[in-house]
Amino acid sequence: MAIITRETDYALRALTGLALADDFLPVSTLAEQEEVPPDFLRKIMQRLHQAGIVESSQGPFGGYRLARSARRLSVLDVVETVQGPLVMSECISRPEICGRIDYCPFRRRLSALGAGLNAKLAKVRISDAANEIQSAREAAK
């Protein structure tokens, strides 16, 4: 089972592309650059827009750009926006449906692992990815 869906993967690619562009970029360009089906990316960008991660401009020369610095945008933000909160299991995340909360021997251990993963995903920033691409480009010159 994959923890990160393709939708999130595509969103990460697109946001990295936007971080490098630093200007309004249309979905068509972004989709070609990042090798994502354009119509699918359009829908993904809408969700990122609703979540306030990107700003949009319609009409010719429009497109999307980051709404905040790539340094303040983590992989966790993107995961949570696209596929919802990342949790170890439904039973752990929702005490009201658990029913064995007092004596379940896995709850504590597994929820700690979930919290750990979330913390690590929060430390990977879009700017890290953008910087890596940037460095590679300069090295290739």
Next chain:
Amino acid sequence: MAIITRETDYALRALTGLALADDFLPVSTLAEQEEVPPDFLRKIMQRLHQAGIVESSQGPFGGYRLARSARRLSVLDVVETVQGPLVMSECISRPEICGRIDYCPFRRRLSALGAGLNAKLAKVRISDAANEIQSAREAAK
């Protein structure tokens, strides 16, 4: 999104029950104890049996028991048996479908997180859970 499905959750409960019983236990008893739909648990036990995690005995006084010590059975084993390998993303786990393997700035970082999570899940053993239940029972006496 939940990393561990309900099916895996049920499997963990059942295996912990078996670890405490240390004898053949029928699915009906196990299902009642662990609060799992009996027919669903039956199917889950079949998969655990195919994977060699439990042994079965048919007929009266039959049921399932652990095929190996609970100390040698980790949560990761159960996750992989029930829901397949746990990976960060499809694109990361299958280089042949990736296409951007040489320059993807997320591949290295995220696959490291995936490996870390797998390692931690491998360190949580069914015996840990069984021991915790055992201790609680003795304390309640």
Next chain:
DNA sequence: GGGTATGAGACTGATATACTCCTATTATTG
């Protein structure tokens, strides 16, 4: 052989995933 238990697997409803297509809005152009 009768009764109790598991084994294998087909079948189903609901939800999520991955993607497509049509519509509304904006900016330039003649």
Next chain:
DNA sequence: CAATAATAGGAGTATATCAGTCTCATACCC
């Protein structure tokens, strides 16, 4: 200032997975 072209916005669809049920065959004990 309308027509047009470029863009985002949002509805809709096919497939897969999840979660569970049901049936029937098989093995075992008395």
